[in-house]
Amino acid sequence: xxxxxxxxxxxxxxxxLAEAPRSGLAYQGEDIRRLQADDFANPAMLWAERGAxxxxxxxxxxxxxxxxxxxxxxxxxxGVAARLPAWDARLQRVSTLDQRINACTxxxxxxxxxxxxxxxxxxxxxxxxxxxxxxxxxxxxxxxAGPVFYIGRELYRTRIGQMNLxxxxxxxxxxxxxxxxEQISQGQPTAWPAYRMDWQAPGSIERRLRACFLGVRAEMPxxxxxxxxxxxxxxxxxxxxxxxxxxxxxx
Amino acid sequence: xxxxxxxxxxxxxxxxxxxPAAAQQLLPAHDLAPLIMQIAGTSPPxxxxxxxxxxxxxxxxxxxxxxxxxxxxxxxADHVRSIHVLAERNPRPLVASFQLGPLAGRAxxxxxIRLAGSQRVVALAVMSDGACWSAETEVVVTSAAxxxxxxx
Amino acid sequence: xxxxxxxxxxxxxxxxxxxxxxxxxxxxxxxxxxxxxxxxLGRAVAKNIIHRLVARYxxxxxxxxxxxxxxxxxxxxxFFTRATASGRIEIDWxxxxxxxxxxxxxxxxx
Numbered sequence: 001x002x003x004x005x006x007x008x009x010x011x012x013x014x015x016x017l018a019e020a021p022r023s024g025l026a027y028q029g030e031d032i033r034r035l036q037a038d039d040f041a042n043p044a045m046l047w048a049e050r051g052a053x054x055x056x057x058x059x060x061x062x063x064x065x066x067x068x069x070x071x072x073x074x075x076x077x078x079g080v081a082a083r084l085p086a087w088d089a090r091l092q093r094v095s096t097l098d099q100r101i102n103a104c105t106x107x108x109x110x111x112x113x114x115x116x117x118x119x120x121x122x123x124x125x126x127x128x129x130x131x132x133x134x135x136x137x138x139x140x141x142x143x144x145a146g147p148v149f150y151i152g153r154e155l156y157r158t159r160i161g162q163m164n165l166x167x168x169x170x171x172x173x174x175x176x177x178x179x180x181x182e183q184i185s186q187g188q189p190t191a192w193p194a195y196r197m198d199w200q201a202p203g204s205i206e207r208r209l210r211a212c213f214l215g216v217r218a219e220m221p222x223x224x225x226x227x228x229x230x231x232x233x234x235x236x237x238x239x240x241x242x243x244x245x246x247x248x249x250x251x
Numbered sequence: 252x253x254x255x256x257x258x259x260x261x262x263x264x265x266x267x268x269x270x271p272a273a274a275q276q277l278l279p280a281h282d283l284a285p286l287i288m289q290i291a292g293t294s295p296p297x298x299x300x301x302x303x304x305x306x307x308x309x310x311x312x313x314x315x316x317x318x319x320x321x322x323x324x325x326x327x328a329d330h331v332r333s334i335h336v337l338a339e340r341n342p343r344p345l346v347a348s349f350q351l352g353p354l355a356g357r358a359x360x361x362x363x364i365r366l367a368g369s370q371r372v373v374a375l376a377v378m379s380d381g382a383c384w385s386a387e388t389e390v391v392v393t394s395a396a397x398x399x400x401x402x403x
Numbered sequence: 404x405x406x407x408x409x410x411x412x413x414x415x416x417x418x419x420x421x422x423x424x425x426x427x428x429x430x431x432x433x434x435x436x437x438x439x440x441x442x443x444l445g446r447a448v449a450k451n452i453i454h455r456l457v458a459r460y461x462x463x464x465x466x467x468x469x470x471x472x473x474x475x476x477x478x479x480x481x482f483f484t485r486a487t488a489s490g491r492i493e494i495d496w497x498x499x500x501x502x503x504x505x506x507x508x509x510x511x512x513x
Contacts, residue, residue: 029310040414043477046432049412181393197311198399200434200476215397251311251395314475325485338473342439346473349482351466356424356485363475365437 021242024250027185032197036249044126044195044202044247047119051127054120060111066124069108073131081132082244085233087145094148094229098125098204102224116223122202126193129246136243137190139236148226152234155227161218167231182251187212188239189232191248198251205232208250277368280339290335290348290375291383301334301376301386312366312392321358321376321384331358333377340370366392413494413506419486421512427458427465429480429494431504437472451499453478461490486512 025033039045055066055073070076081097088095091103098116101124105111114121141149156167170179171187178184192205199207206228210220221227287296304318323331330353336346346364358376366372373387411431419425431453438450456468465484484492489512495505 029306029308031306031316032310035316040412040428041430041479043430043432043479046410046412046430046477180396182396184396195477197313198395200313211399212397214399336473341473342437343471343473345471347471348469349466350464350468351482352464354460354463354465354485354487355483357483359483361479361481363479365473365475 021188021239022186023188023190023242023245024185025191025245025248027183028249028251032249032251036191036245042195042247042249044193044249047123047126047193047202048130048247049127050119050123051125051130054124055127060105060109062108062110064109066104073128077128077131079132079135081129081246082135082137083139085145085148085229085236086140087143094145094233096206096224096229096232097128098206099224099229101125101128117203117207122193122204125204126202126247129193129244132244133246134243136241137236137239139233139240141233141237145233148230149233149237151226152230152232152237155231156234156238161213161216163216163218165216167212187235188242189235190239190242190245191250193246194248194250196250202247205235277370278340278342280370281341281344283337283339283344283373286337286345287373287375287385290333290377291385292381294383296375296383296385298385300384301374303372303374303386303388305372305388305390307388307390309366309390309392311395312368314363315366315390315392317362317364317372319360319362319374323358323376323378325353325356325358327353328379330379331355331376332379334358334360335375335377336364337373337375338364338366338370339373341365341367366390368392410504411494411506413492413508415492415508415510417509418511418513421486421488423486424483425486425510427482427484427492427494429458429478429506431478431496433477433498435472435474435476435478439472449499453496453498456480456494456496458482458484458492458494460484460492461488465492486510488512 025036035042058065085094085096088100098121101121102113106113159166167187170184174184175186176183189205192208193202195202206223209228209231213220300322302320305315309315317336319334321331321334323329325331331351334349334351337344338346347362349360351358369391371387371389373385376384378384411429414428416425433453434451435453436448436451440448442448450472452470452472452474454470456470457464458466466482489510491507491509493505493507495503497503
């Protein structure tokens, strides 16, 4: 009897533990955790440094820099990345940090769009995400962002690809279990843009999500597509309260 | 029913790991002896004085932290002249050679290396008197659980 | 500093006592293409690695490295030098495409 109670309590504790949101950092080994904590050795910081320079650089037909309008990023951009994706009244849709940088580049600077995952796009994203490092993720999913949130939640639970798996099957139902030599993470989007050892380069969460689509042998959605934006909104809502770690380091 | 069975297999790992597991085909180990002879000269290196710091299990072979240290006063009269790193299953086994001297003050280095799978890593130190000392260690390199874009 | 921001970074303690052994840290942005990879169209990606790197302290060599394809992308190094006099620590390197880079930092020795 006592043993049964103890077992039930242990199971309860295990369930509660499995359900508490955990950053992907918790699933990384000691070396990666140390590298992420080391602002000198984390290679993504090189991209942040470029982003800081790009922030000051005048560009486009308007010959304006980001700083000309927004001033010091340390103040004006503090907390911004932790609140995205969000409804954008000017674009009349939910947009990501990457899309906002791009919209500004085209509309305000009169410069060419930054291609997805290009060095200038990643540099600015990394630099701006860094301004919100340590701040809790918090996105609005009511109001006009609502429908996009529900699309994202639906995608998260929809079986896809030759493996016929949804995000939830690995990252909720099997989170914490072992797959080959790795522990399956909860898929919390706290690190991005992050330096990924597999890529030997930094990349955005969209690149990471596309890799997951490929992992289950599904067609990869295009960069900046509505599906990827909706999925990001749902993921960030799901991670609410966890701190943004960008630029993170991952396997 | 069938679908349920597949999910079990997939999420349990077997189906997903099939491809990456096959992808980690280890290259045959190089015979390091000729390289070692080239570095050490005619007398074989003696084990000792060199320390290798390498995780026993590396999460990703693309970037593995390596610390090297050699016991030496690093004085004009007695110092380390060079340090070499060899990985027997890398396609090119000579990873790096460092020349240093008394100006270094301390014979210690850290770097990040690539390892093409689990293997033996050897470090050699050539001293100012011409003697060569060595250390070696085994490292297990794990592969990613999920197929990623670059593994295609 | 490097000529372009984000190409490389160096860290040296700005001040040290004479005779003190100080750590020098270095991080360089470079793909260190090993020549074994193929792009998405199956074409071989040309080998391009930083094959040589030299660290100098007021012109005198501290460390000279010959590097191979076994060095991780965006290479990181840490090593030491004995602080002898106020001066500059300069590191330069060259890759297989002939592109050179350098970073440097001042150290004040008291």
